[in-house]
Amino acid sequence: MSSVTAFAPASVGNVAVGFDVLGQALAGPGDRCTARRAATSGVTITAIRGLPDAIPGEAALNTAGRAAQSLLDATDAGFGVELELDKGIPLGSGMGGSAASAVAGAVAVNALLEQPLPTAKLLIHAMNGEYLASGGTPHADNVAPSLYGGLTLVSGGDKRRVSALPVPPGLQCVLIHPHLQIETSVGRAVLSDNLPTDRVIDQIAALGGFIAGCFREDIELIADSLRDSIIEPQRAHMVPGFYDVKNNALDCGALGCSLSGSGPSIFAWTRDVDSEAVASAMQAAFAGHGLASDKWISRLDAPGATIQQQR
Amino acid sequence: MSSVTAFAPASVGNVAVGFDVLGQALAGPGDRCTARRAATSGVTITAIRGLPDAIPGEAALNTAGRAAQSLLDATDAGFGVELELDKGIPLGSGMGGSAASAVAGAVAVNALLEQPLPTAKLLIHAMNGEYLASGGTPHADNVAPSLYGGLTLVSGGDKRRVSALPVPPGLQCVLIHPHLQIETSVGRAVLSDNLPTDRVIDQIAALGGFIAGCFREDIELIADSLRDSIIEPQRAHMVPGFYDVKNNALDCGALGCSLSGSGPSIFAWTRDVDSEAVASAMQAAFAGHGLASDKWISRLDAPGATIQQQR
Numbered sequence: 001m002s003s004v005t006a007f008a009p010a011s012v013g014n015v016a017v018g019f020d021v022l023g024q025a026l027a028g029p030g031d032r033c034t035a036r037r038a039a040t041s042g043v044t045i046t047a048i049r050g051l052p053d054a055i056p057g058e059a060a061l062n063t064a065g066r067a068a069q070s071l072l073d074a075t076d077a078g079f080g081v082e083l084e085l086d087k088g089i090p091l092g093s094g095m096g097g098s099a100a101s102a103v104a105g106a107v108a109v110n111a112l113l114e115q116p117l118p119t120a121k122l123l124i125h126a127m128n129g130e131y132l133a134s135g136g137t138p139h140a141d142n143v144a145p146s147l148y149g150g151l152t153l154v155s156g157g158d159k160r161r162v163s164a165l166p167v168p169p170g171l172q173c174v175l176i177h178p179h180l181q182i183e184t185s186v187g188r189a190v191l192s193d194n195l196p197t198d199r200v201i202d203q204i205a206a207l208g209g210f211i212a213g214c215f216r217e218d219i220e221l222i223a224d225s226l227r228d229s230i231i232e233p234q235r236a237h238m239v240p241g242f243y244d245v246k247n248n249a250l251d252c253g254a255l256g257c258s259l260s261g262s263g264p265s266i267f268a269w270t271r272d273v274d275s276e277a278v279a280s281a282m283q284a285a286f287a288g289h290g291l292a293s294d295k296w297i298s299r300l301d302a303p304g305a306t307i308q309q310q311r
Numbered sequence: 312m313s314s315v316t317a318f319a320p321a322s323v324g325n326v327a328v329g330f331d332v333l334g335q336a337l338a339g340p341g342d343r344c345t346a347r348r349a350a351t352s353g354v355t356i357t358a359i360r361g362l363p364d365a366i367p368g369e370a371a372l373n374t375a376g377r378a379a380q381s382l383l384d385a386t387d388a389g390f391g392v393e394l395e396l397d398k399g400i401p402l403g404s405g406m407g408g409s410a411a412s413a414v415a416g417a418v419a420v421n422a423l424l425e426q427p428l429p430t431a432k433l434l435i436h437a438m439n440g441e442y443l444a445s446g447g448t449p450h451a452d453n454v455a456p457s458l459y460g461g462l463t464l465v466s467g468g469d470k471r472r473v474s475a476l477p478v479p480p481g482l483q484c485v486l487i488h489p490h491l492q493i494e495t496s497v498g499r500a501v502l503s504d505n506l507p508t509d510r511v512i513d514q515i516a517a518l519g520g521f522i523a524g525c526f527r528e529d530i531e532l533i534a535d536s537l538r539d540s541i542i543e544p545q546r547a548h549m550v551p552g553f554y555d556v557k558n559n560a561l562d563c564g565a566l567g568c569s570l571s572g573s574g575p576s577i578f579a580w581t582r583d584v585d586s587e588a589v590a591s592a593m594q595a596a597f598a599g600h601g602l603a604s605d606k607w608i609s610r611l612d613a614p615g616a617t618i619q620q621q622r
Contacts, residue, residue: 021516155520156535163523163532194505200541203511205332207518209466212474215526221474224467230511 001310004111005034008103008305010089010296011096011145012173012267016228016258017203017210021154022165023096023145026175027302030146031097032086033064033104034309035112041080043068050087063098064105067129071109074125075117081109090294092181094261099142102129107147107305123147123160142261149304151214168217171300172275174254176245176282177265178291182238187262191234199229219255219271226256226269239264241289248281257282269300312621315422316345319414319616321400321607322407322456323484323578327539327569328514328521332465333476334407334456337486338613341457342408343397344375344415345620346423352391354379361398374409375416378440382420385436386428392420401605403492405572410453413440418458418616434458434471453572460615462525479528482611483586485565487556487593488576489602493549498573502545510540530566530582537567537580550575552600559592568593580611 010029015022031050038044043065045058058065064085072081083105089097103126110116126143144152144162151165206225213221236242239259245266249257253273260267270278279295286293320341326333342361349355354376356369369376375396383392394416400408414437421427437454455463455473462476517536524532547553550570556577560568564584571578581589590606597604 018519019515020512021519153519153523155516155523156532161520161532161535163520163527163529165523191508193508195508195511197502197504197506200506200511200514201331204330204515204518205466207515208329208332208464208522209472209474211519211522211526212464212466212476215522216474218474221467221472224472 001112003034003036003311004108004307005032005309006104006108006111006305007032007308008100008107008146009149009302010100011142012175013094013096013141013261014228014231014259015151016226016232016256017206018153019228019231020139020141022151023141024151024173024300025145025149025302025304026095026173026296027298028296029095030088031100031104032088032308033101033108034084035068035105035108036082037112038080038082043072043080044082045085046082047084048087049085051091063102063129066131067102067105067126068109070128071106071122071125075113077113081112083108090177092183093177094182094259094263094265095175095177096142096146096261098184099126099130100146102126103143103146103305105129107307111307111310119147123162127160145304147304150301153211165211165214167214167300168219168222170271172270173298173300174249174268174270174275174279174282175260175265175296175298176279176286176293178239178286178293180239180264180291182262182264184262187235187238190238191231195230202229223255228258232258235259235263239266240291241285242266244285244288245282248285249278252278252281254278312423314345314347314622315419315618316343316620317415317419317422317616318343318619319411319418319457320460320613321411322453323486324405324407324452324572325539325542325570326462327537327543327567328517329464330539330542331450331452333462334452335462335484335611336456336460336613336615337406337484337607338609339607340406341399342411342415343399343619344412344419345395346379346416346419347393348423349391349393354383354391355393356396357393358395359398360396362402374413374440377442378413378416378437379420381436381439382417382433386424388424392423394419401488403494404488405493405570405574405576406486406488407453407457407572409495410437410441411457413437414454414457414616416440418618422618422621430458434473438471456615458615461612464522476522476525478525478611479530479533481582483581484609484611485560485579485581485586485590485593486571486576486607486609487590487597487604489550489597489604491550491575491602493573493575495573498546498549501549502542506541513540534566539569543569546570546574550577551602552596553577555596555599556593559596560589563589563592565589
């Protein structure tokens with residue numbers, strides 16, 4: 001194999017109820033990485049399309065480049081790679097773009113190896129790539145769903161255990177991206193070092209109910225539980241019109257609605273309602289605050305990263 | 312029916328990983344309540360055995376009496392009751408004794424009604440009874456397992472949704488009760504109003520992993536997750552030798568070990584190891600701190616409250 005193109009989807013981090021541990025893949029938007037064996041060692045970024053001026057082309061400063069380097073180092077690959085990146089995920093959107101690039105980089109380079117690693121072994125390399133963008137704490141809440149697809153839970157502390165959570169049939173995710181950027185590191189910096197105990201207890205109850213609801217396909221329990229008492233109140237002010245957007249989504253019958261990652265994108269889960277109507281109401285609220293926006297509507301069992309082309 | 316005796320089991324609140332939301336029933340220890348229709352209205356406690364001097368006989372100050380009154384009021388029963396209480400759970404032990412009495416009271420009185428309520432409708436009345444002992448916040452982490460049995464999750468905020476969680480086969484619970492009392496209200500009072508965000512995130516990951524592990528019967532994930540980063544550090548000092556007891560349990564192969572409720576009892580989950588040896592090691596650690604103790608070894612699918620006798 002001399003050239004491989006991998007696609008990795010955008011994702012919603014936190015999913016309201018599981019800060020830093022839950023994530024879900026989105027069907028549709030994503031980043032592509034094409035990797036080629038190079039004559040020189042190390043990683044070289046030869047092209048970045050989609051958002052050429054906005055992200056660093058130097059491999060060590062690029063999440064795809066870092067993920068690729070991490071994988072090459074760990075496998076003693078014995079060759080270098082050239083990467084081309086096609087960004088399909090807006091920067092600073094809260095849609096897991098840095099994670100998707102890292103995953104696409106790892107998956108593409110992996111396919112160039114004489115003995116490719118199993119998917120589970122790629123997680124750490126994608127995390128090593130995404131670490132760059134996360135503002136200091138390596139975490140996998142975007143990397144895991146982008147790699148595996150669907151709804152994922154990352155637990156077990158340093159062990160990085162990823163569990164695929166079952167998703168009741170018929171659920172959809174509406175994602176609205178207002179034209180505004182929030183860097184992940186900024187989204188981290190606004191968070192307090194402490195949280196009120198009573199809200200934490202409420203959040204623990206919500207996470208428990210949410211996961212039990214997913215396994216039991218109990219939509220009512222999911223709707224009761226899909227909320228964020230601890231992080232959303234600290235970040236809502238960063239997104240103009242946040243509560244108007246959220247209220248519009250809930251008024252249209254969404255099961256829950258919150259920030260995607262650290263925002264500014266806002267997601268809502270729906271079932272048995274018109275997702276297009278939910279999206280329109282959310283976009284109208286943003287428009288009322290002077291913000292244009294894009295929308296995506298995705299099923300919740302969205303696929304993870306895939307190889308799209310190899311030669 | 313003129314006389315009914317109900318038994319309600321002791322329980323482990325919090326189960327380390329789910330503060331105020333998880334609980335599990337214990338097979339063996341429990342409280343009994345015998346209820347009889349009375350000529351007078353209201354609730355009269357006619358006898359308390361087991362711990363006669365230590366708990367209030369006045370119905371309004373007794374959790375069984377309050378649960379009974381709550382149920383009578385809600386159902387317009389049209390009669391009063393006399394209650395006899397046989398306490399099998401040590402006071403201030405962290406074994407859910409006040410919840411068990413409340414559950415036994417509600418279940419016994421319910422059976423006297425012309426149209427008894429379904430079990431799920433009794434939860435709120437048992438909670439109303441146990442409220443008395445909880446130091447201000449009505450919660451169901453002991454009441455729910457004592458009523459339903461097994462491992463329970465209470466979520467949904469004020470909605471008090473109870474989910475039975477599946478328990479992988481072969482698990483046991485070792486519970487050691489040192490001869491020491493901690494009132495629930497005191498166990499609450501030591502808790503800070505704030506928690507460090509990083510520990511909360513760790514705890515959220517742990518709870519997620521734990522519940523997913525239960526549904527997937529993934530013992531390794533349960534063992535990785537059965538821990539308490541937020542409450543145990545604040546309460547451990549209340550129990551002399553806590554860390555010695557815990558370390559002994561883990562050294563003997565326990566999957567996890569923490570306070571039962573607000574303590575002083577300490578529980579450990581085991582599988583594929585000698586639970587008697589775990590218990591002995593835990594008791595030896597308490598003895599090293601001058602504390603005599605009792606032990607119980609229970610399966611994890613312990614039954615909930617039952618009617619034992621009716622005439």
